[in-house]
Amino acid sequence: MVHLCGNWHNETAHSNRGNTKDGGLQVSIVAGVDFGTLSVRISIFEKFRGVLGRATAEYPLQRSSDDPEFATQSHRAQMAALVQAMQEALRVSSIDGALIRAIALDTTGSSVIVVGKDLVPLSDYYLWCDHRAAGEAQEITEAAHRYQNNAGFEGIDWCGGVYSSEWGWSKLLHWLRNNPAQRAHFVTALEHCDMVAATLCGITDPDQLPRSICAMGHKWMWNERWGGLPPEDFLVSVDPLLTGVRAKIAGRFQTSDKLAGTLSPEWAARLGLASGIPIPTGAFDAHWDAVGANIRLGDVVNVIGTSTCIIGMSDQQNLIPGVCGVVPGSVYPDRVGIEAGLSAVGDIFQAIAHRAGSTVADLARATEKYVAAQTGLLRLTWDNGDRTVLVNPALGGVTFGWNLSHTAADEFFAAIEGTAMHTRIVLDRMEHHGTRIHRVINGGGIPQRNSTLNQVYANVLNKPVLVTTGDVTSLGSVIFAFLAAGDFPTIEEAQDALCPPFITYHPEPTAVARAEDLYQLFRGVYFALGTPDAAPVPWGGLLPALRKLRQQTPLTS
Numbered sequence: 409m410v411h412l413c414g415n416w417h418n419e420t421a422h423s424n425r426g427n428t429k430d431g432g433l434q435v436s437i438v439a440g441v442d443f444g445t446l447s448v449r450i451s452i453f454e455k456f457r458g459v460l461g462r463a464t465a466e467y468p469l470q471r472s473s474d475d476p477e478f479a480t481q482s483h484r485a486q487m488a489a490l491v492q493a494m495q496e497a498l499r500v501s502s503i504d505g506a507l508i509r510a511i512a513l514d515t516t517g518s519s520v521i522v523v524g525k526d527l528v529p530l531s532d533y534y535l536w537c538d539h540r541a542a543g544e545a546q547e548i549t550e551a552a553h554r555y556q557n558n559a560g561f562e563g564i565d566w567c568g569g570v571y572s573s574e575w576g577w578s579k580l581l582h583w584l585r586n587n588p589a590q591r592a593h594f595v596t597a598l599e600h601c602d603m604v605a606a607t608l609c610g611i612t613d614p615d616q617l618p619r620s621i622c623a624m625g626h627k628w629m630w631n632e633r634w635g636g637l638p639p640e641d642f643l644v645s646v647d648p649l650l651t652g653v654r655a656k657i658a659g660r661f662q663t664s665d666k667l668a669g670t671l672s673p674e675w676a677a678r679l680g681l682a683s684g685i686p687i688p689t690g691a692f693d694a695h696w697d698a699v700g701a702n703i704r705l706g707d708v709v710n711v712i713g714t715s716t717c718i719i720g721m722s723d724q725q726n727l728i729p730g731v732c733g734v735v736p737g738s739v740y741p742d743r744v745g746i747e748a749g750l751s752a753v754g755d756i757f758q759a760i761a762h763r764a765g766s767t768v769a770d771l772a773r774a775t776e777k778y779v780a781a782q783t784g785l786l787r788l789t790w791d792n793g794d795r796t797v798l799v800n801p802a803l804g805g806v807t808f809g810w811n812l813s814h815t816a817a818d819e820f821f822a823a824i825e826g827t828a829m830h831t832r833i834v835l836d837r838m839e840h841h842g843t844r845i846h847r848v849i850n851g852g853g854i855p856q857r858n859s860t861l862n863q864v865y866a867n868v869l870n871k872p873v874l875v876t877t878g879d880v881t882s883l884g885s886v887i888f889a890f891l892a893a894g895d896f897p898t899i900e901e902a903q904d905a906l907c908p909p910f911i912t913y914h915p916e917p918t919a920v921a922r923a924e925d926l927y928q929l930f931r932g933v934y935f936a937l938g939t940p941d942a943a944p945v946p947w948g949g950l951l952p953a954l955r956k957l958r959q960q961t962p963l964t965s
Contacts, residue, residue, distance in 0.1 A: 436895045437503060439681075440885030441490065441513035442693055443600060445469065445537065448489045450497040451882040452508070455895050458906065461501030462882075465489035470532065477539040477573075480532035483521060487607060494679045505680035511608070511671065512664075512688050512889035514696040514882075515600035518627035520579040523603075524593040526612040531587065533600060534579040541578035542801070544585075545571045548578055551646045552638075563629035563638050568732040570799035575627040577643075577650075584649045591649075596656045599623035601690030602668075608687055609669030617659030618668035622691035624661060625735030626747050632736070636661065663741035664689045664888050686892040694719055694747070695739050696884025699899065701851040701876055702907040705743065706844050708835060710865075712852040714755040715792070716827065718834055720746040726842040730797030731834070740899055746843060748834045751792035753827045754854050756805070759791070760823060764816030772858050774817040780825070780867055780922035783818040784958030785809045786930055786950075787826035788937070797837050798938045806937065809954040824861050825923075828868035829930040835869065849874045849910070859913075867919040868927060878908030922957065929953055 437460070442449045447466040453459050467485040472478035498505050520534045534541070548571040552564035564571065571578060580597045596614045598606070605611075605618050624630035629638050637657055643650040660666070668689045676683035694717035698709035708720040721743040728734055731748045738745030754768075761768045786808040793801035807822065839845055848871050855862050855875045866873040887902045896902035929950060936945040 436509045436890060436893045437507045438886060438889035438893055438895075439494070439497070439508050439511045440882040440887075440889050441511065442696075442882035442885055443486065443490075443513065443515040443604065444693065444881075445516055445535070448486065448493050449882050450490075450493045451886055452497050452501045452503070453886045453890070453906070455890065455905070460503060461497050461499075463493045463496035463500060465493035465496070469535065475540065477542070479535040479538040481519070481535050482532050483529050483603065483607075486533075486604070490604075491678050494681070498680055506682045508681050508685060510686045510688075510889040510893035511681070512885040512892060513601065513604055513608075513690045514693045514885050515604060515690065517599055517601065517623050517692040518575045518579065519600035520576050520583075520597055521600065521603050522580065522583050522587075522590075522594060522597045524590075524595050527595070527598075527603075527606060527614065527617075530590050530593055531583065534583065536574050538579070539573045541582035542573040544581040545573040545575070545578040548581070548646055551642065555639075555642045555645060559639070559642070561634060561639060561642055562727075563631065563634060565727055565729070566631060566633075566734055567626070567629060568730050568796065568799045571629075572732070573801075576624075577628060577638075577646075580653070581647055581650065584653075585647075594656070596658065599627070601692065602659075605668035605687055605690050608671055608675045610672030610674060611669060614656070615658050618666075618689045619657075619659040619661040620689050620691050621661055621663050621735065622695050622738040622745065625738055625745075626692070626733035628657070630661065662689050663737035664691050665741040665891070667892065688888050688892045691738070691884075691888075693884075695745060696888065697851055697880060698739055698849075698884070699887055699903070700880035700883030700885075700907065701849050702903050702910075703739065703849065704900070704903075706846040707849055708838070708845050708847075709849045709851050710831060710855075712753055712850055712854045712861075714753065714758075715795075716750040716753045716831065716852075718746075718748040718750075718796070718831065720748075720838060720843055720845065722746060722843045724842050728838055728841040728843070730799055730837060732796055732799065746838060748796035748838070750789065750827060750830050750834075751795040751801075752789060752805075756789055756791050756823050756827070757820060757854075760816060760820050766816060768820075769857075771817050771820040772860060775821040775824075775860055778817075778821045778860070779962060780864070780919040781926040781957040782961040783809075783814065783822050784811075784954045785814065785818060785822035786926065786933065786954055787819070787822040788930075788934065789823060789826040789830055790938070794938060796834050798934075800938060803938055806933075808933070809951060809958075821860075824858075824864050825868065825926065826930070828861075828865045829927050830934070831865065832869050832927060833931065833934060845871070847872055847874055849876070851876060851880060862911075862913045863916070863919075864923075866913040866915045867923045870915050870920050870924075872915070873913040874910035875913070876908050877911055880908065883907065918962070922960075925953075925957060
């Protein structure tokens with residue numbers, strides 16, 4: 409059992425104004441907030457009745473026609489959307505905002521904002537999908553390996569061996585290089601979840617900032633193993649512009665069983681809530697989505713959307729080569745969180761449909777009766793590069809086995825199989841390095857709309873695949889809000905009470921055997937084509953093997 413910080417009960421015991429009566433029991437109402445790429449969502453829950461109401465509000469994503477890697481967002485616009493969504497959520501819930509006893513929030517990441525005095529933004533967020541810092545990421549990777557050889561700093565190994573343009577240090581270095589007039593005003597940089605929490609709590613002192621270990625551990629190479637952030641001399645070796653920056657990334661580095669603070673009077677008035685209610689330290693959306701999907705030790709959650717974020721937990725802190733984050737406390741506070749993923753999934757499905765002049769829904773219907781390996785196609789889903797385990801953004805999508813009779817539906821099904829097989833590559837790597845995986849939970853929006861995908865995953869992974877029957881977006885935030893309010897002593901008890909049931913897809917023995925044959929071909933090609941120094945491979949057998957699998961498709965298909 410995971411027991412959260414006991415002082416929450418003391419910190420929140422002074423306020424019962426959020427309690428209502430239900431059969432003599434004290435019943436809390438809380439708000440869970442999820443900041444996505446294009447909108448913020450708020451869910452209001454009562455402890456026993458569950459969801460009372462939900463609301464969303466959108467904010468713009470700034471792109472540039474001159475630079476496809478540019479993606480920014482305004483903090484002011486996001487906070488305005490938060491106010492709008494909260495007002496609507498209270499209205500549809502038919503409750504007084506003064507009844508809300510706690511609020512918790514998750515965000516995208518790594519979405520980084522640079523701030524000056526009093527934590528006033530100096531620019532917009534570098535959103536997670538802003539890739540302008542690719543050059544900086546490569547420099548950090550190269551410097552980290554040089555430094556590792558000389559000084560033994562192991563940080564680069566714990567984030568997969570390759571630093572990403574989607575992560576904190578590369579984005580901050582890009583900002584420092586490209587905003588020379590603003591450098592003198594630079595005070596610190598924050599992750600999105602920490603900036604929102606600090607704003608709501610009225611925190612303006614950088615030394616008092618809440619710093620999410622989930623965010624800092626996965627994206628900023630923070631780890632207690634080496635005293636927190638990377639060493640100063642390593643950062644300076646990347647670029648002298650980083651001199652002194654390490655000390656400016658200050659604050660309270662903590663897991664989500666610790667409070668970021670309490671809601672300030674100013675933001676209480678704006679949101680229509682009571683001031684002084686607790687706000688726990690935030691986290692990334694995928695990690696709290698995994699909590700909302702009822703993750704337990706021995707589970708892996710695939711949060712499947714435009715890409716896939718794979719979240720696991722372990723009771724051991726083992727290095728997993730090629731996995732982009734092994735961080736104690738990033739999911740459950742007393743477990744080791746593991747993050748991996750696929751750079752493209754739903755957006756591949758959408759691209760296939762777009763090229764065919766069709767829709768994903770139509771292609772999904774067309775493939776409902778397809779069986780494992782029947783298309784004779786093998787699809788490497790590297791359309792946005794490889795996030796795990798090769799960690800190579802320069803790769804591209806590849807399809808083997810085409811003939812003149814293949815259709816868009818065939819490619820769509822092969823892409824589903826490809827994402828499932830890539831997921832198995834990741835899970836095999838995790839298991840090989842000590843992570844126990846008994847169940848796979850498919851979360852996100854796509855699995856709830858595509859039963860074929862779930863069955864393919866069960867057959868390829870040869871494990872039960874569980875799919876939540878309800879919407880769990882922001883449910884992780886709801887759970888941590890209830891914990892902050894003192895309503896549940898453990899995460900598991902909150903999950904037992906609040907998480908929706910599963911539909912389970914079991915492996916089908918005949919399909920498992922065919923999927924295994926296809927996977928062995930996939931695995932060989934994956935490492936041979938994706939690894940620069942791979943040993944020579946006898947490619948001549950690949951296409952005949954795919955053709956043979958297609959010819960052996962059962963007549964029932």
